[in-house]
Amino acid sequence: MAKKNVDPGRLPSPATATLAGLLVATAMLTSCGGGSGSGSAAGVFTPPPAAGAPPSASPGDNAPEPENIGTHVDAPNPVPPSPSLPPTQPVTVDASLGVTSFYPLFAASTPVTEQIQYREPDGTLVTLMGMRPTERHARERGEPWTAADQGPGRYLTFPSAYFQNRTYGIEIRDHVPAGKQLIEMILIVNDGTFDGTTFSLFRNSNDEGVRDFGWALNTGFDNPNRGGKPICTAGSRDCKISFDSYWDVPKGQPHRALKMGDVIELSPAQRMERYGDGMHAGEPVPDSLRGKAVVDGAGSRYYSFEQLYVVGQGLVPWYGVAPRLNSAPLPEATLLGGATSLSYNYSEEPMRVFQQMANNIGIVNSKRFVQGRRLFHTSFLDGKHSEHPDDNPVFAAHVGQLGPRFNQERCIACHTLNGRSAMPGIGARLDTMAVLTGAAGSTGANPLPDGTYGANVQQRSRDAGATDLSVSVASYQTSVRTLPDGETVELQKPVYAFKGPVPAQFSVRQASQIVGMGLIEAVDEATILALADPADRDGDGVKGVPNWITNPENGKVHLGRFGWKAAKATMRQQIGDALLKDIGVTSPVFPSRGCQRLDPDCRNATGATAISEAELSRLTDYLSLLAVPAQRSLRSGFPNDTRVSPEHDVNPGQIVRGSALFAQAQCVACHTPQLRTGSAHPFAELRNQTIRPYTNLLLHDMGPGLADTLAEGKAAASMWRTAPLWGLGSLKYVQGSEQNVRLLHDGRARTLMEAILWHGGEAAASRTRFEAMSRDDRAAVIAFLSSL
Template identity: 35%
Template sequence: MLILSPHVKQAPRLIGALCVLSVLAGQAGGADGTKDDPALPIYPRTAQEQARINAVTAPTVDFTTPEPFEANQGGAGTVADTGDDTVFSLPPTTLPLNDRLDFELGHALFAKLWVSSPSSTKASDGLGPLFNARSCMRCHVKDGRGHPPEHPDDSRVSMFLRLSVPAPQTAALTEIEAYLADLDGPNATPRTRPAPGYGGQLQDFAITGHAAEGRMEIAYTEIPVTLADGEVVMLRRPNYTISNPGYGALPKDLQISPRVATPMIGLGLLEAIPAADLLAHADPEDENGDGISGRPNLVWSEREGAPMLGRFGWKAGEPRVEHQSAAAFHGDIGISTPLFPTTFGDCTVEQVACRTAPDGAGDVRGDEIDQSGLDLVTFYARNLAVPARRDVDDPEVLRGKEMFYTSGCASCHVPKFVTHRLEGATSTPQSFQLIWPYSDLLLHDMGPDLADNRPEGRATGREWRTPPLWGIGLTAQVSGATTYLHDGRARSLLEAVLWHGGEAQAARDAVTVMSKSDRAALIRFLESL
């Protein structure tokens, strides 16, 4: 549920929408308006605590020295850099000893390879019949960032294509679709539908006896960008096609959105940021005139049976870590869970053989992964620790931090928050932590160059969630490649910045006119995160 704190100032339309959300959720919020997720055992903040939080999360104006606790990006549970590719796969240092076994069991399920049904390994069957990967770890390798294929034989397993078609204007909307459309009035973004014969994403693998849906193909066009000092940076613009379609002609109005797997670190901390604190950064009508119009994505929670604030995914299309995990089991692997109990995954009504294939559910086992298994995977995902910053007191890094602020990057990549105070020992790593994710988790119009032209929830085809930046400097160490943005088109952090447009155009332009030394300092700062 979503309830606004009294101190949060929002556009009237947003306030009204979120008040309706709180009624739909059917939950009573605390007096301070921060009890926004019934699954979180929250202690309300006192007025004194809120004053301390406001002070500690205020933007810094001193770039001569690091801020207190700045190196501990993930709060008290921050882990040291291991120097190898395991640094994203560690539990927080504050995870109670009694919970370490659950973390390891969750890791085992996260890495588990599923097989097709029927199988003698009854605890592992149910794969597909159509799928993108056989395990969570195949996409989130070492719990890190995915990447696009760089040559024809390169793996496509950590990247896939979302698919949809525009909904006919005469199509009946579901209750939630109608509600979300009402938030934006009669000119709301048209709803989408799964692509006939192909569903909500292109699944490029299939079990024996079934055809894969097709193969993602990427062609790049090189685009030179000349900076103010004469340096030329080559950007690559991707074009996506689908070869070898396995289930008939692709719809002529097919909408395609490429997505690489996102890093897994810090998800539980992001989940524990009070909704009111995120909404305090929303300005959908740009009332302050700074050109930044962050909007929350409001999405349906299968667990709550109500709209919630979207926090996860490239367009903030998932409300909670559990929901994101269950959706990935369903769409990426074809495994049923209590939240998504269909055993055939993303197969459409036209894919009859897929829908009638043997599955791994049963009277004893229930869903192909039951609630206890889903809880373990969720626990693992929720408790992957954030690594410590490096070189926080380096003069060049501090200069780059100043460039980050003065160019306007911090307007969307909000540096710091304090999480809810949570009850219970299992909530220790996420409870009342000063964290540095460098994100507001809101939607922003990023301009036509990054647009996928495919709406998701309330997100338009030009809007993307601000991705957290913590850990971004360890991308090569963990993933073995440096590719950034939702489709991995950027091969360097500078390329990623130069693709920014829309609300980020002014910040992008500020980077292009920086001196070479200031631009290098900015990159050094990002690499320290």
């Protein structure tokens, strides 16, 4: 714990300190964060705890968090309905693209679901920052910075009951662009009542004792309409703080004026209305409920994300610079997901980086996100959450909805920590992968179901006596490729074993990481089609063909963009397809299990579906608003006496060289480095973002080596969508180890080198250029890909 640093010259006077009482948690955060005392020079002070409020340690310190007995009680404040989407009109295109017209996903007049930033007429910049609960600080690694690694921190975790009553936000009113010396922060509670929410600002980077945390300004949100007490309720804008100077200055020096471009660290921490404390201090309460949230009996005190605010600009992803991981905006070139990008992580939790909210998420959208995440983690057999299953309340609405045949009982089971399928071991059932099937006469334009399996193999059954239809890898066919400089690389291709009959056509697909899907949906069709070259007009051997998909709900033709063959047009369709095929669960997209067998009348089913329209929206919201981790191509400013976290032990010069060589090999002909999202997606977070997914989202013929036997739409058996490369470098952490990572559609490639050497067809020339590089240059390309 960093020591507390108090500057006597900045302590409030006794008269000032009595102006208001402050919540218990201010003392909590000051003792934990170690910031210096606040002073009246900034127009904000840190008063003493409110009378009658006992001191309390922060979660994870000396006083442990009470056991969570989570019930399933939400505050009566539902998510407001999303605005309806205006209809789109058909767009005519050249027939060489495969169709003569299609429907865009979003009309230009699509309203935003929620504002995240705007300017008022006088120039005041208003930013709306969504928050969720977490357990510890951003720079806590689970052990002292000078100690050997003892395990991860708890900054990126999701505590019990995170999905109910615990999201909120801060409205940042920045008056500096309007010529004033003032920034206001207004607490916006999504549900129920907070009692004791604190706010730490301006990381005290001038103090050599500050490492994991330590703040120059610790304060709280007092409500003048509740007797100056820190009681803040959903629907109210009464809880606010303000400051009129810059606090991160050397000890003993006066504050300076705020100016455009100043960076301000923000670290809110919420406490909910709870039994036996705060508003309920002195009331009789059983020990089992003491300290628990009144609204649902679960935990009541948390930290939240640490954000970086740039005066006059807004929230930006950040990384740590010398001398003490001081916060600085990440350069734009590292923001793979634009403003949604996840900041660098210093709590040594790289395994959790695919699970985080978009950095620019709105206040109500943070609630949409956690509710969707809950459903993504819920078992459709027993309704339990995959995390804290004995503490989190059972999602009773979904108990027993698992299909009679299925692959897994919850979405997260196939996407390891939102990453990829589990490693396909020889002889093990491939029930975290998809095995798509078709009858002998099936074509992309006219798919026909397999007589036994339907559209895919559902390998597990709720009936213990049912026929075993599992699929496994029986063996691998191996070959050795010798590169021009003599280096040899063994390649392997899986040979599959079916317990049931071998289908006439099949394709084995691993689940891919799910970050960035909302950004991909937000890219305008015109941007993607401009990259298509079906006739190879430029003669580079690379074509790029769009896949065209018929919307199963309305029959409209859309541009395909999701899945290994771009065979899904929308997030909604992708989710509905996975629910049906992998879990046997119906939704408004596919309302009958007959849709899995391609029954032409399956959409005529009556009655309620397992997943309602509202829940389908929440799942879509969750996947849309996942952050993309920023590129780890910069050295962080770790103090000299500390251990550099493995995920940050990078060689920037090698990465820059690898990026240039990647372009020289013309890999960028398919893996387009940069795209721009459009201005029509319902989520403001995803609009007008410069993103770096390294894909053109088009189909390319990759040659016979990667071909299977199943076509989808315009995608022949040897054609695959250019896979986005963002997140590649995080897979070894998310999947548990580098040995658990598998690449390419069927997971055959164990390394990036193997994946590159499998590229054939339109990518053969680029592969040959890569093979001809020196060993050091090939290593630089691999280092670049590993930084993404």
